Amino acid sequence: MNMQVKLPFDEMLVDGVARDIYAAYADWLSNTPPEQLESKRQEAELLFRRVGITFNVYGETAGKERLIPFDVVPRLLAAREWKLLSDGAMQRVRALNMFLHDIYHSQDILRAGLVPNSILAHPQYRPEMIGVNVPGGVYAHIAGIDIVRTGEDQFYVLEDNLRTPSGVSYMLEDRRMMMRLFPELFRKYSVAPVEHYPHMLLNNLRAVAQPGIQEPTVVLMTPGAYNSAYFEHAFIAQQMGVELVEGQDLFVRGNAVYMRTTEGPKRVDVIYRRIDDEFIDPLNFNPDSMLGVPGLMTVYRNGGVTLANAVGTGVADDKSTYIHVPAMIRFYLGEEPILNNVPTYQLSKPDELQYVLDHLAELVVKEVQGSGGYGMLVGPAASRKELDEFRLRILSCPSNYIAQPTLALSTCPTLVAQGLAPRHVDLRPFVLSGKSVSMVPGALCRVAMKEGSLVVNSSQGGGTKDTWVLN
């Protein structure tokens, strides 16, 4: 994708001078020949390949997986910046959890007129969850908040991921790799550690077992070894020391879920599931699902097991709900949002639709339920023909789309074939909710490896960087 973005904010250099936070690193970088960086990059690739930090591409042969490109230049954040981002992300998740509880119970926010009633007809709204009380009122136990930056103090939330957000294993493995490749930098800088994430996650999951269970058994449920994120599932299960289960390993008896073990059935209390709502129980959702557990939903609704994330969180992370998050924060928490939304046009509103159609070439248009960078139009990068085709798609169902101004996402120096060059980045920190809401000081930083590209998704060739929060 070739698009001209006027002078995007660069994380390292402003007018050719390193920002304070980068000063020492920029100095080190200028004294390090690009060949040395390249050899470190190759070393990393070899190690990632050997360790099997890979993702599967659907339809490719067994025994062949791909690497997500890893960049050896980290993204740096000052403690002050991290405080803003983490306070803002945790504030959002608090409000979103309260919203989810509300929307499946008394629906106060609808009666207050802040969110339209049409949300109840949303395909991700799960009537099965109405009146169900989940432990601690927590729905989104693990949330990934996508944040972009356009200037020194301009951060925007692009998206809230509340279903089965992925990528945290790259946050952890990228850090481990960086410490191995550049130990001298870690001695020079005081980089806030992230390695305790699995420990925090396990504690959070234990905390949301049904009340009264002494030593809750937690498992991680994966769709299986051919899922694109399988490495991450195996990695997190291993780091937490819990069983990695598939649907076929679980069964329902009475009001409980058990796993089949070599010693007979064993009761399961909390399922961290990395499998979508539609596939968890063929009796309640997709009857063709081979991945799920028949009867799981009934046990769940009756309080026999905890699912993380809860069923029905998709209604809160979709792009048509996103626009209401600032209102939720004010409504539930009585606070002003710390992080801003990207201004968003709702194409279901006739005047906004007209504006978008008139300015299509300047805007980014996204499908309301799209994810992974699919089904979106980046106006400035699109051809005449693509614009015309997308216009027709919008007109056939305007409410399926939202539009946003094309943001000049910040760039970060990145090692590419030609040497170091600026590439656009975003940031996905992970927010954990259990007894309390918490984060580790770090995030997955995604980088668009192609020049000028704004699409950072790994399914579209994006890479990752380690993120350093500096004290």
Place this chain on the structure above:
Amino acid sequence: MLSRTADHLYWMARYIERAENMARVLDVTDNMSLVPNAAASEAALWGPALEIAGAVTAYEDLHDTITANEVIHFLALDPRNPSSIYSALLSARENARAVRAAISSETWENINSLWLEFAQFQDMRLLEGHLHEFCDWVKSRSHLFRGVSFGTMLHDDAFRFLRLGTFIERADNTARLLDVKYHLLLPNDEEIGGAVDYYEWSAVLRSVSAFQAYQKVFSDSIEPWRVAELLVLRQDMPRSLHACLSEITAILDQLPGRRNSECLRVAGELHARLRYGRMEEIFQGGLHEFLEDFVVGNNNLGLEIQRSFLNAQAA
């Protein structure tokens, strides 16, 4: 532990062991081809290798004649042959991938890098000077796998299922190898002796890393019945049937009891035959019959392990 996990661990180890044994058979057969008059034809030399692998029919479906080149390719690299080294290592790696959370990261990385290294052999013409190198590589990767798993994994049930896979597969392979070779090498009522027999039998011994052990135990010329004794009854010979069954019964003893009784019974019966058996009696009843019985018994034990632990039903 999860039954499915135990299943993957068991098969992962079986496939690695299978690859190693296949490599041994290839290596030794190739060595034999260097001995003058060892076999009348390529077919006479390489046919038994197919037989040991239990792959005669699969081979005949694809090829009209038995040639060294085609048999080697078929047994080493052919993806169409489910018991080729290629297929065994791919299956081992897929099983390992399915349980990478349950094995130590060293064990996983070892199998994963084995698979990555395998690519270098894939397009090689093995007969042209690379077969020995290839077989050595497979054997040493298998040794490494056992060492890494032994040295880095918790010696818990996961490890026990893995070890069960190793010894069930090994017992099967040793019995088949001995059966095929004994059959071939000992035509009825024929005097034994001479250079060819010596090479043949020393090759059999080498194929199970028992040549030096034989010299140490018997310090005498190589006699077929002593070879059989070494590979069947010697408990201290690591690839003998007795040694495998001793390991298996010891492991089964340590597994959780409730589901275990039938496995223990089947294994105990097999073990007793080896522990208390005498070579003269085995020969009287026929070594071939004994080994055939053993392969069936060992296979039943595998099925019983599968039924009791690995495919556990809801009950």
